[in-house]
Amino acid sequence: MLPNILAAGLLTGLTAATNLSTSATPQASGTTSPALAGAPPCDALIAAGLRDRLLLPVDPSYEPQIESWWSANARLHPWCLVLPETTAEVSLTLTTLLNAGRGAGDWHIAVRSGGHSWPGSNNVANGVTIDLSFMNSSTYDSATNTARVEPGARWGNVYADLQKAGVTVVGGRDGGVGVGGFLLGGGLSFFTLRLGFACDSVGNYEVVLPNGTVVNANATSNPDLFKALKGGGSNYGIVTRYDLEAIPSRNLAYDLLYLPGNYSQQVIDTVVDYAKHDEMLGDNALVTFYTHNTSVSATTSIGVIHVNIVGNTNVSTSFDNLKKLPALFTVSDLQTMAQAAAGSVLPAGTRNAGSTQTFKNDPVILQYCVQLHEEYVATLKQSGVGAGDFETMMFFQPLPSYVGQLGRKNGGNMLGLDHVTENAVLWTGGVAVNPNAPEGALALAQAELNAMSAKIKQFAGSVNGGMELVYLNYADASQDALGSYGTDNVQFLRDVAKRYDPLGAFQTRIPGGFKIGRV
Numbered sequence: 261m262l263p264n265i266l267a268a269g270l271l272t273g274l275t276a277a278t279n280l281s282t283s284a285t286p287q288a289s290g291t292t293s294p295a296l297a298g299a300p301p302c303d304a305l306i307a308a309g310l311r312d313r314l315l316l317p318v319d320p321s322y323e324p325q326i327e328s329w330w331s332a333n334a335r336l337h338p339w340c341l342v343l344p345e346t347t348a349e350v351s352l353t354l355t356t357l358l359n360a361g362r363g364a365g366d367w368h369i370a371v372r373s374g375g376h377s378w379p380g381s382n383n384v385a386n387g388v389t390i391d392l393s394f395m396n397s398s399t400y401d402s403a404t405n406t407a408r409v410e411p412g413a414r415w416g417n418v419y420a421d422l423q424k425a426g427v428t429v430v431g432g433r434d435g436g437v438g439v440g441g442f443l444l445g446g447g448l449s450f451f452t453l454r455l456g457f458a459c460d461s462v463g464n465y466e467v468v469l470p471n472g473t474v475v476n477a478n479a480t481s482n483p484d485l486f487k488a489l490k491g492g493g494s495n496y497g498i499v500t501r502y503d504l505e506a507i508p509s510r511n512l513a514y515d516l517l518y519l520p521g522n523y524s525q526q527v528i529d530t531v532v533d534y535a536k537h538d539e540m541l542g543d544n545a546l547v548t549f550y551t552h553n554t555s556v557s558a559t560t561s562i563g564v565i566h567v568n569i570v571g572n573t574n575v576s577t578s579f580d581n582l583k584k585l586p587a588l589f590t591v592s593d594l595q596t597m598a599q600a601a602a603g604s605v606l607p608a609g610t611r612n613a614g615s616t617q618t619f620k621n622d623p624v625i626l627q628y629c630v631q632l633h634e635e636y637v638a639t640l641k642q643s644g645v646g647a648g649d650f651e652t653m654m655f656f657q658p659l660p661s662y663v664g665q666l667g668r669k670n671g672g673n674m675l676g677l678d679h680v681t682e683n684a685v686l687w688t689g690g691v692a693v694n695p696n697a698p699e700g701a702l703a704l705a706q707a708e709l710n711a712m713s714a715k716i717k718q719f720a721g722s723v724n725g726g727m728e729l730v731y732l733n734y735a736d737a738s739q740d741a742l743g744s745y746g747t748d749n750v751q752f753l754r755d756v757a758k759r760y761d762p763l764g765a766f767q768t769r770i771p772g773g774f775k776i777g778r779v
């Protein structure tokens with residue numbers, strides 16, 4: 261998702277140039293707290309010599325680290341956090357925990373990179389969380405034109421680091437999002453219409469397998485694992501490094517418009533036009549979002565972000581039609597990747613839910629979504645959530661059919677779009693609920709959002725506009741993201757998981773996220 265709440269900020273006159281929130285990042289070492297944790301798996305980590313990498317609830321840095329999870333409802337409290345700093349420490353951590361798990365009862369392990377995904381996917385209350393926050397370096401190897409990026413890095417820092425070497429990579433738009441989870445789910449970016457999903461730029465993964473072995477997965481070594489990791493989620497091991505094909509550093513031509521909600525038809529026309537674009541126009545990215553926050557405005561506003569990835573401000577597209585409308589607020593300038601990422605950081609700390617659908621590029625379906633969004637807002641206002649305690653974000657992202665083929669050049673990904681011949685629009689519904697809202701408010705907002713998502717799927721099907729993809733990075737836990745990749749891909753992912761994780765550790769001991777065993 262993108263700058264939704266940026267909307268609120270902009271409309272209330274706050275600056276968009278938020279500094280990257282370098283979360284309170286504790287140094288686990290040097291604490292004076294106990295030598296024993298009292299929880300068997302944490303004690304096993306201490307016995308393995310990892311005390312300096314642990315945060316126990318009694319440690320002063322424990323709570324600040326929990327608050328570095330993006331969504332307030334994802335801030336679960338594990339028995340201990342373990343923050344490895346090297347690949348060897350990840351291997352020791354994983355094998356220690358899995359061995360401590362034998363016969364140890366009902367406790368689980370979680371893996372966290374940037375911590376932006378849904379509650380329970382990246383953290384655990386009854387067990388131990390492996391937090392990769394300290395593995396956050398980004399380096400550039402000019403000999404191979406490769407950026408080596410660790411999973412705990414945030415995209416804003418990745419761009420700022422790589423810029424010093426004159427390069428950048430295809431990655432997240434919101435600078436606070438983590439590298440690890442984003443790339444495992446595919447990765448939609450400003451470069452999608454030119455270079456495909458972000459995972460298509462990965463040339464090599466360094467992976468710690470459940471038995472502690474460290475392998476490379478690339479086109480020639482473990483090629484099955486290489487392909488499975490491109491969209492296949494967290495099912496095979498812990499990725500400790502992503503080697504990304506670097507591209508030259510650049511300025512983005514960045515345009516942002518906030519329009520009153522009554523210009524919806526013009527916005528839909530532009531989205532539909534962009535979803536018809538052919539590759540010639542692939543340098544032009546469009547993201548639109550409908551947002552409602554009663555504290556800011558009584559009506560819905562529409563944010564439209566346009567980016568030309570080669571910094572060309574002169575290209576003429578249907579976006580120009582929107583520029584002629586009376587906007588509430590505009591930004592139009594050249595921004596580095598790091599600037600754009602820093603300006604797009606959605607503030608953390610609200611309680612969140614999201615859902616996604618993909619459908620054919622038919623304006624009737626988009627209009628239906630807009631109508632449902634208004635109904636959703638009305639329902640929440642009248643319900644136990646209450647006006648003033650929530651903010652909606654509904655995104656449309658054009659996905660012309662050729663995008664599915666872009667991945668093929670680099671060996672292909674798992675998303676199942678390579679055989680799709682229809683232009684599509686990717687829909688994402690999101691809601692942020694004030695953490696102080698009444699008990700049950702989030703549950704209600706989430707249930708209504710899931711109902712809206714189901715209605716969209718049903719309606720799209722009824723007008724012959726249905727499409728399979730349930731995009732993993734935006735999916736709700738109740739959705740079958742991996743199952744949407746198609747029968748062959750699902751079977752492939754099952755086989756690869758069995759080969760690299762024969763005991764099913766990532767299915768049963770590390771159950772968070774989208775699991776092939778649950779498809």
Ligand SMILES: Cc1cc2nc3c(=O)[nH]c(=O)nc-3n(C[C@H](O)[C@H](O)[C@H](O)COP(=O)(O)OP(=O)(O)OC[C@H]3O[C@@H](n4cnc5c(N)ncnc54)[C@H](O)[C@@H]3O)c2cc1C
Binds near residue numbers: 262432774
């Ligand atoms: C504000 C916001 C903006 C967003 N913008 C975009 C966007 O522009 N484009 C887009 O495609 N998506 C976007 N997303 C979705 C985002 O890509 C996912 O939430 C993604 O999972 C975040 O990555 P992370 O590292 O922060 O994930 P985490 O929450 O840390 O992890 C996600 C999942 O991956 C697993 N995992 C994480 N790291 C590893 C690893 N190294 N090895 C094995 N498993 C691992 C975790 O166990 C968990 O199940 C956005 C989300 C938010 C909240």
Ligand SMILES: *[C@@H]1O[C@H](CO)[C@@H](O)[C@H](O)[C@H]1NC(C)=O
Binds near residue numbers: 275278279
């Ligand atoms: C960003 O950080 C810099 C340096 O710390 C500071 O000078 C500036 O005021 C900050 N800007 C915002 C918008 O917080």
Ligand SMILES: *[C@@H]1O[C@H](CO)[C@@H](O)[C@H](O)[C@H]1NC(C)=O
Binds near residue numbers: 398
């Ligand atoms: C990496 O994380 C550490 C600890 O949280 C932090 O101090 C540092 O600034 C981060 N570095 C980068 C490049 O993001």
Ligand SMILES: *[C@@H]1O[C@H](CO)[C@@H](O)[C@H](O)[C@H]1NC(C)=O
Binds near residue numbers: 463476477478479480
């Ligand atoms: C692929 O993996 C092999 C084996 O580890 C390694 O030697 C080779 O350098 C890797 N290739 C790339 C492109 O990283």
Ligand SMILES: *[C@@H]1O[C@H](CO)[C@@H](O)[C@H](O)[C@H]1NC(C)=O
Binds near residue numbers: 520522523
């Ligand atoms: C849309 O609403 C704005 C005020 O929010 C108003 O100025 C404008 O005239 C309206 N335009 C149309 C086409 O209704």
Ligand SMILES: *[C@@H]1O[C@H](CO)[C@@H](O)[C@H](O)[C@H]1NC(C)=O
Binds near residue numbers: 571572573574
């Ligand atoms: C855009 O147009 C202006 C004026 O014609 C010209 O000076 C400039 O070089 C053009 N920029 C690009 C990136 O094409």
Ligand SMILES: *[C@@H]1O[C@H](CO)[C@@H](O)[C@H](O)[C@H]1NC(C)=O
Binds near residue numbers: 269555649693694
């Ligand atoms: C709504 O907007 C206000 C004002 O910008 C902001 O403080 C609040 O956090 C927003 N509400 C939510 C739930 O995001």
Ligand SMILES: *[C@@H]1O[C@H](CO)[C@@H](O)[C@H](O)[C@H]1NC(C)=O
Binds near residue numbers: 471473759760761
């Ligand atoms: C670890 O697992 C991999 C994949 O299943 C296997 O190839 C390798 O032989 C195993 N290593 C050890 C030391 O058991």
